[in-house]
Amino acid sequence: MKKQARILLFILSALLIAVYFLPIWEITLDAPQYPEGLGFDIWINKMTGDLKTVNGLNHYIGMKTIEPDSIKELSLMPYLLALLIAGGIITAMLNKKLMLYLWSGIFVLFGIAGAVDFYIWEYDYGHNLNSMAAIKVPGMTYQPPLIGSKELLNFTAYSYPSTGGYILIFAGLISVLLVFYEFKFNKVIKSV
């Protein structure tokens, strides 16, 4: 691996440590009677924000209560991230191109798996509603968007990455670029 690539890989892995200390994703709910805003943040190991209020409002439409303690991903993710960081540092130290390709591949896979898992979780919460719910709008379900905005009754729901999330996406993209760079570099050397 080229020296710069190794250094960059090292920096990226170190940067990923920040994800332990920053929120990854934020869900915001906008409604006329909430001029002060309403929402919650998803971190690597917890959820913060107006969960109590959101759960209180959700009970009218029969949505399950969001209980961070019972969401397994929040206990698992810190370890997965640790593996990723360790993997990146080891790859940089061992200087093996194949390891880089593997590491980047796993990183991207984690990202895709995360997105899919999030979608499934959102689908479950939005569709499996309590049949005794007070407010029933025929045909209406409440799956928040994976990314973007959507109108749900009197609320507009926004789902976007937060700082930690952007770091993950950025690191993932850079790791893919690194792969291409190394691959091309390899090719160039071979051709010479």
Add this chain to the structure above:
Amino acid sequence: MKQRILLIAVLAAVISGAGFISGCGTKKTKGPLIESDAPNKVYVEPGKFDEFYSFVSGGFSGQMAVYGLPSCRLLKVIPVFSQNPENGYGYSEETKPMLMTSYGFIPWDDSHHAELSMKDGVPDGKWVFINGNNTPRIARIDLTTFKTVEIIEIPNSAGNHSSPFTTTNSEYVIAGTRFSVPIENKDVPISSYKDNFKGVLSFVKVEPSSGDMSIAFQLITPGFDYDLSHSGKGPSNDWFFFSCYNSEQAYTLLEVNASQKDKDYILAVNWKKIEELVKQGKGTVKPASYAHNKLSEKTHTVTSEMLKSVRMLKPEDVKGAMYYMPCPKSPHGADVDPSGEYIVGGGKLSTVIPVFSFSKMIKAIEGNQFEGEVEGIPVLKYESVLSGEVKEPGLGPLHTEFDDKGFAYTSLFVSSEIIKWKLDTKEIVDRMPAYYSVGHIMIPGGDSRKPWGKYLLIMNKITKDRFLPTGPELAQSAQLIDISGDKMKLLLDFPTVGEPHYAQALPADLISKNQVKIFKLEDNQHPYALKSEKDARVERKGNEVHAYISSIRSHLTPDNIEGIKTGDVVYFHITNLEQDWDIPHGFTIMGNDNSELLVMPGETCTIKWTAKEPGIYPFYCTDFCSALHQEMQGYLRVSGKDSKAPITFNSNK
């Protein structure tokens, strides 16, 4: 033809003559021209905030009204001395103790003057104090929750009018008596006034961080009526000035008998010196009986205790700390300018406004410029302490406030107007009629070291034709005046809560940023609080039943209660489990001979109810909290006295 013309000419002359005469006689001006930009100056766009909070006393309503300036919109009526069935103040088990006194529970009082707590002579936005006139008390309101958090009764006092006024760092808040009475109230003939009746000035200590009040000492004074007072500032910081009338010491038909003397007094009290003397042990601790009531933020409950003694000082104990300054005539206001040098006396029957000079007063004391004494207290020579007089102000000067540009504004009750005059030259620069009969006036920071100026609020006693009539009992009113320019400009008239006497105002962001939005449920230490719906229950303790009910959108838990017997005294302890902004829940039950409860998020409140007859009694949430508020209800079943059925409670069984 000529006759016809003559007839027409005569008729025309007669008609125009009559018109001229009638027009001349009653030229009624409807008042000063309203400036064309007045609407813009008072219009606050929907969604935007006012510049100032103003705290206006409710007078005989017993409450404190909060208005936003310049829109003059009523933001809130804070219940202080009167019960408020709207939210359960004075009715709930937690707040009833706030209205306890040595005379028992009192559901009303007359509250005259608001005073903001100060630091360095400038309002600090922590508390606002207000007096109870009839049952002498001072109340403290917390400006983060807009709740009355403490009331202390003042013993040995009657007519707590000259109250509450603060020293520049709110070390003390003062209470003075309007009605002299025998100290240690005893059975004596009223005609023994001159011998037995005394005035009392109380210095209530305010603890700097908690605001807790206690009576540090009381000063017994000659039997005059102590009307108003204000603290000195800057050079006069250690002094307090009290206006007093009825130096004639009349006790009947004061209207005539207390208006005989040409001059009454302003009493100057060096409280700093007295504080020192008290530390050295001066004065005697006498028995007294007075209530001290405090709200705990943690338990949301008021505890009331009866205090048993108070330290009293006589004038001979504090020689050199009290001086009388002669003041024409039956003065009302004793107002100190921002620099602390000028003390303005508002002599209501006087034809001039006397302005005293603090520096001259100190020189006169040092130079023994006395013209006599009252019960051992030296009386300084009028000319020796006078800075000057404002001549021909109008009739009935009452009260003076100050702006940030060296001007003073005085209200004239009888001639129903306000004058603006220059402090140093005593020259009147402007006058404006008041509609009608203005009493007190207020400028934001107008009694502080650094007035914010900009607006003048005048509070009127007679309304008559200013608003749409509403039967014989009309609201009193206030008027907002723009004082930012050289001439005063009338902006707005508005009817007020109760009878506004004095008021205080400060820039909104001094307190708007500190507002409590919800009470944290985890901090709630009320003995009957619920932390979760799961703990909601009903328990029997003999013939007392305690219902721990939780309220959250949109249900009360439990909402089916059975096993209550006739004769049971039921305490409904409602905890609002919400932690969301502006979501209160209310509570009441059929047959409630109390008021409703309004419970804020995270708070617990209790209402007492007696089961009188067997039957089914619905209860419900009284504050529209959610789309399904109408569904927020429950049933309570009362069985006969001898019923053996146990208490049962549930929700959704």
